[in-house]
Amino acid sequence: MEFNLTEEQRMIKNVIRDFAEGEVESGADERDKTGEFPLEVFKKMAKLDLMGLPFPEEYGGAGADTISFAIVVEELSRVCASTGITYSAHISLGGAPINMFGTHEQKQKYLTPLARGEYLGAFGLTEPQAGSDAGGTRTIAVRDGDEWVLNGSKCYITNASYAKALALTAVTDKSKGTSGITAFIVPTDAKGFSVVADYEKMGLHASNTTQLFLEDVRVPHENILGVEGNGFKQFLAVLDGGRIGIGAMAVGIAQGAYEKALAYAKERVQFGQTLSKFQAIQFKLADMAMNIELARNMVYKAAWLKDQGRKFTKEAAMAKLFASEMCMRVCDQAIQIHGGNGYMREYKVERFFRDAKLLEIGEGTSEVLRMVISREIGCR
Amino acid sequence: MNIIVCLKQTFDTEEKIVLESGKISEDGVEFIINPYDEYAVEEAIKLRDEHGGEITVVTVGPERAESALRTALAMGADKAVIVDDQGLELDEYSVAKILAAVIKEREYDIILGGNMAVDNGSGQVGPRLAEELGIPQVTTITKLDIDGGKATIERDVEGDMEVIEVSLPVLVTAQQGLNEPRYPSLPGIMKAKKKPMERLTVDDLNIDGDVSAKTSVTETFLPPKKEAGRVLNGDIQDQVKELVALLRNEAKVI
Numbered sequence: 001m002e003f004n005l006t007e008e009q010r011m012i013k014n015v016i017r018d019f020a021e022g023e024v025e026s027g028a029d030e031r032d033k034t035g036e037f038p039l040e041v042f043k044k045m046a047k048l049d050l051m052g053l054p055f056p057e058e059y060g061g062a063g064a065d066t067i068s069f070a071i072v073v074e075e076l077s078r079v080c081a082s083t084g085i086t087y088s089a090h091i092s093l094g095g096a097p098i099n100m101f102g103t104h105e106q107k108q109k110y111l112t113p114l115a116r117g118e119y120l121g122a123f124g125l126t127e128p129q130a131g132s133d134a135g136g137t138r139t140i141a142v143r144d145g146d147e148w149v150l151n152g153s154k155c156y157i158t159n160a161s162y163a164k165a166l167a168l169t170a171v172t173d174k175s176k177g178t179s180g181i182t183a184f185i186v187p188t189d190a191k192g193f194s195v196v197a198d199y200e201k202m203g204l205h206a207s208n209t210t211q212l213f214l215e216d217v218r219v220p221h222e223n224i225l226g227v228e229g230n231g232f233k234q235f236l237a238v239l240d241g242g243r244i245g246i247g248a249m250a251v252g253i254a255q256g257a258y259e260k261a262l263a264y265a266k267e268r269v270q271f272g273q274t275l276s277k278f279q280a281i282q283f284k285l286a287d288m289a290m291n292i293e294l295a296r297n298m299v300y301k302a303a304w305l306k307d308q309g310r311k312f313t314k315e316a317a318m319a320k321l322f323a324s325e326m327c328m329r330v331c332d333q334a335i336q337i338h339g340g341n342g343y344m345r346e347y348k349v350e351r352f353f354r355d356a357k358l359l360e361i362g363e364g365t366s367e368v369l370r371m372v373i374s375r376e377i378g379c380r
Numbered sequence: 381m382n383i384i385v386c387l388k389q390t391f392d393t394e395e396k397i398v399l400e401s402g403k404i405s406e407d408g409v410e411f412i413i414n415p416y417d418e419y420a421v422e423e424a425i426k427l428r429d430e431h432g433g434e435i436t437v438v439t440v441g442p443e444r445a446e447s448a449l450r451t452a453l454a455m456g457a458d459k460a461v462i463v464d465d466q467g468l469e470l471d472e473y474s475v476a477k478i479l480a481a482v483i484k485e486r487e488y489d490i491i492l493g494g495n496m497a498v499d500n501g502s503g504q505v506g507p508r509l510a511e512e513l514g515i516p517q518v519t520t521i522t523k524l525d526i527d528g529g530k531a532t533i534e535r536d537v538e539g540d541m542e543v544i545e546v547s548l549p550v551l552v553t554a555q556q557g558l559n560e561p562r563y564p565s566l567p568g569i570m571k572a573k574k575k576p577m578e579r580l581t582v583d584d585l586n587i588d589g590d591v592s593a594k595t596s597v598t599e600t601f602l603p604p605k606k607e608a609g610r611v612l613n614g615d616i617q618d619q620v621k622e623l624v625a626l627l628r629n630e631a632k633v634i
Contacts, residue, residue, distance in 0.1 A: 007447065007450055007572075007573065008569050008570060008572075008573065010447070011450065011451060011454055011564060011569045011572070012566065012569055014451070015563045015564055015566075015569070018563060019563055047565075048563055048565045048566060049565045049566040049567050050566050053566060057567075062566040062567050062570055063570060064566065064570060
């Protein structure tokens with residue numbers, strides 16, 4: 001057992017905390033209001049070579065581990081969840097599938113510029129009729145000589161407006177069910193491909209959420225990611241890693257809300273004493289601290305298993321599920337501690353609350369995650 | 381150009397000081413590179429990138445201080461030396477002696493340090509070290525240009541500015557405003573582990589004379605809690621009388 005961060009992880013944590021507090025936090029409220037994408041933040045992160053963090057040096061990455069990835073996502077989300085999710089999706093949904101399943105040539109062509117921060121990574125999975133039931137994918141790809149012709153649409157795709165290419169799933173053989181789904185790398189400037197970012201969201205206003213429309217989009221056969229028919233298996237593996245990112249986001253948002261609530265409780269005086277002297281408030285804060293610590297440990301454990309090359313499906317699901325649900329409670333109680341002030345934008349905790357809700361939905365709803373865990377523990 | 385940076389690991393400036401049986405407790409405390417020394421590291425990296433050469437960062441301190449050196453290596457320094465203080469009571473005199481013993485064995489064109497450490501705030505180690513080495517020193521610098529064997533330096537003199545030309549080798553101490561220290565880049569962090577770290581003890585060094593401290597700390601205490609102020613009322617004449625009486629009898633400053 002070893003509960004210390006390594007020297008590198010500790011340094012990465014220091015750097016990203018300084019960076020988050022110095023470069024990300026100040027604009028977070030304004031971006032939440034205007035929906036402006038934090039492009040400048042990502043340019044600066046690219047300068048620090050953070051955009052390819054866990055990918056091999058050979059492809060422009062830094063070869064850091066998954067725990068370091070979780071640390072970066074947590075620290076960004078602690079001050080601005082929109083920045084956190086953009087980064088998490090860039091790495092774990094955009095870069096990871098190409099890194100895991102791409103050929104050397106595909107990695108050179110698509111992973112290297114992504115890792116250098118020249119564009120943001122995205123992943124096209126969800127469709128209007130295929131949410132939790134990704135087997136219901138309707139986007140189709142039909143072979144035509146050396147090319148594939150893709151038709152269909154995707155929804156709720158993070159980062160696609162800032163991606164030069166992305167992996168997306170399409171049905172290549174309807175008769176084979178989930179074994180007939182294949183992943184393709186599609187350049188976003190391909191003819192017939194359009195990206196529309198006009199959702200009105202509850203939170204995460206500064207993250208880029210898009211619809212993709214494919215009308216007779218042609219890609220060469222070499223753009224198949226990995227093996228034809230493996231798309232379904234691939235995205236299950238991708239989502240396992242993504243869930244570590246969402247879990248880390250939840251820990252970060254909760255940590256941010258908790259710190260604000262604690263500071264407020266120590267200052268706000270009612271009935272002649274600070275809120276932090278009332279046991280009712282103390283217990284809320286104690287529960288917050290406890291839940292955050294437990295969730296962080298589980299996120300780190302899932303990340304550690306991944307770094308060891310071991311199976312981590314169950315742990316990633318547990319980490320994401322526990323962290324996102326506790327995050328929602330922590331943000332709820334952070335508002336409660338702030339009273340009427342907490343309901344106001346000025347005190348920020350309501351932003352954390354709105355941002356947190358997505359984490360119980362994206363990359364596996366709480367219900368789907370309970371299905372995953374049930375399956376992993378042998379229920380049938 | 382051979383560049384040496386002397387740095388100290390200090391408490392994070394956001395840490396609360398807690399006393400435990402008369403000593404400052406280090407339990408659960410975050411440590412950082414002394415902020416003034418961080419300016420020195422940044423300036424060294426800029427000099428190295430402009431003129432070429434190598435940066436050696438040196439510290440005297442407990443084992444934990446190694447992580448401050450690693451951070452400097454991650455920022456871009458080339459190698460590091462730590463002299464383990466082995467729990468000895470050291471003061472500015474001792475540290476300057478030890479640093480001198482480390483540095484006189486090496487080639488250097490410029491030595492950089494912080495103007496002072498944020499913990500003890502004495503600002504003595506730099507000047508003492510320059511004296512030990514017999515080289516010129518310029519303290520509280522805010523700008524540094526090197527051309528050939530000459531440095532042109534701007535220094536902060538109590539809010540005014542002085543320009544100094546000095547020949548190398550020279551020791552300078554950094555004042556706030558000299559530069560904006562960079563964040564270590566991720567590849568910098570990943571590479572820092574592989575850069576050389578020389579670990580020495582005081583016994584390994586050929587020290588000129590005795591290093592034991594010339595000063596001792598007799599008492600450590602926190603500043604008294606700030607009490608609420610008092611506003612005097614009434615006629616001006618009465619207020620003045622009361623104030624004088626208070627200054628004499630209560631504050632005992634006259």
